[in-house]
Amino acid sequence: MSFDAIQYQPSAVRMLRAAVAHDRMPHAYLFVGPRGVGKGLAARELAKLLFCASPRGTDADTIDPCDRCDRCRRVDRGVHPDLYWFGKEEDRNDFRLPLVTRREGPDGTPAWLTVTVIESAALMPMEAARTVTVVDDAELLNRSAANALLKTLEEPSPHAVLVLLCADASRLPGTILSRCQWVRFRPLPEEFVAEKVRRVLAERVAAAEGEDEPAPVPSAAEIAYVCRFAGGSIERAADLAGSGLWDLKRALVARLPALDADAAFHMAQAVQDWGKALGRREGVKQDSTEGNAVRRRAARLALAAVASAFGDAALAAVDRDGGARLVNADQRDVVETLASWPPDAWARAVALLVDGQTQIRRYVHTELATENALLQVSRLRPSV
Known part of the structure; x- marks a missing residue:
């Protein structure tokens, strides 16, 4: 896989490639766009390119991770020691403070969390020249979590790159928005989304064969509607269909x-x-x-x-x-x-x-x- 796998986002891809090619990496990115349009994939490809032992190409139009070295493969498997990926807890509607900075007490840092967002940004790289910390659902940061994260943005570590994935920038404080370099991801074309959704639904129907309750088969009109309502997000449209x-x-x-x-x-x-x-x-x-x-x-x-x-x-x-x-x-x-x-x-x-x-x-x-x-x-x- 390469940046070319991120479809219909040429401006975003070129901006990220150029930053690596010219060694002008900001300390913090804000990837803004609907869910399911490639923000997470772009963050992963950026990490691979920063970590890759033998990148392909050298300029802003062609540079890509090799996808063959051990570093690239470990990023794809989610086990590279310099890549940290955070998201809100499944049973909550917000991204709370203990995930951002370590706390003690009954509402403290979850036992399963070995490192917090702030700790990851302060750690020295183990293999690469930089660490990459990705915060998914960044718009769900509650006020205390956002305030804690702001301190890291104000005093960034020279070897850390922070990537915030955000579907709605209006829900983040202006103090955070102003300290990040924005990369905008556009809604995907309706026809492209509809075709992807039909494939997902076909897989669901096939997987549900023989079960007591078969998977619903939405009409063409319903698929067209959920694609429009989802704002060009394949993930969201597929969830809403049926x-x-x-x-x-x-x-x-x-x-x-x-x-x-x-x-x-x-x-x-x-x-x-x-x-x-x-x-x-x-x-x-x-x-x-x-x-x-x-x-x-x-x-x-x-x-x-x-x-x-x-x-x-x-x-x-x-x-x-x-x-x-x-x-x-x-x-x-x-x-x-x-x-x-x-x-x-x-x-x-x-x-x-x-x-x-x-x-x-x-x-x-x-x-x-x-x-x-x-x-x-x-x-x-x-x-x-």
Whole structure:
């Protein structure tokens, strides 16, 4: 594998190659873009190139790791001693302080964590000239974790490269953003994502043969929708295909032109029912921590799906020839009805729905936060 395996990201790839070719490596990168578009793969290839014993090529257009030396192979296996990779704990919605800096006490550093983010950036390389520390889901750093990481960014080690992988830079403090060199990753083309998703789904169907509950087979229209909704992320689109989001969003969006308090209540109930169905599909107990997490995730997705309809309305309002690529292209009639609402209503609706997602993320009661967001949006509907 090489940087050429990172498809549809020519600017990002050239920037990384040039930094290595010209030996102008910053102390910290911020890889920004949707999930599943190649940020993690790029971080791994960058580490391989920095560690490689015999790189191929010498200039910014051709330099690549050899993929044959022991160092490259160990990076691919995830066992190179100078590469550190961190992500949030699976049972949490945030990236907490004990993963960044060592703590004592009941909420201390997990026993399985042999080194923290800050410790990894301070360690001397064992084999290569540099260490590489990758922080996945960086936008999920909670406030205390972000503040602790800031100290490392302010006083970087000369032999360490820190790579933050981030899907939403707006959720990181400006003090961190300003101390990193940004590398932007674009959403992947819809047709490319759709083809990849179809392959993933075909593999799921084949793997589920003979099981009591076969894998769902989404329609072409559903696949097209989840690819648009996922913002060009193969990983996210594949997760959403067959999840039930398609049917739920069609029901929710269809109600928007006549949205009132009663409709808001029934929409919130439908979201709650979908969250429970997801929990059953994932085999978690409804009242468990895992079950609550599934319902929160479902509610955030549902509110985001509704918000996308108002974003589409803003596009449709200025789209004279009908060529705009709407997320909800399958319900363009509804979108055009929403486009007749006052322009400030679209922006306000999106803001309310985003705030609802934030409240749910902060562990506000999921059902109440969902219903409240939809109820507030209903008050924006112009009177007939």
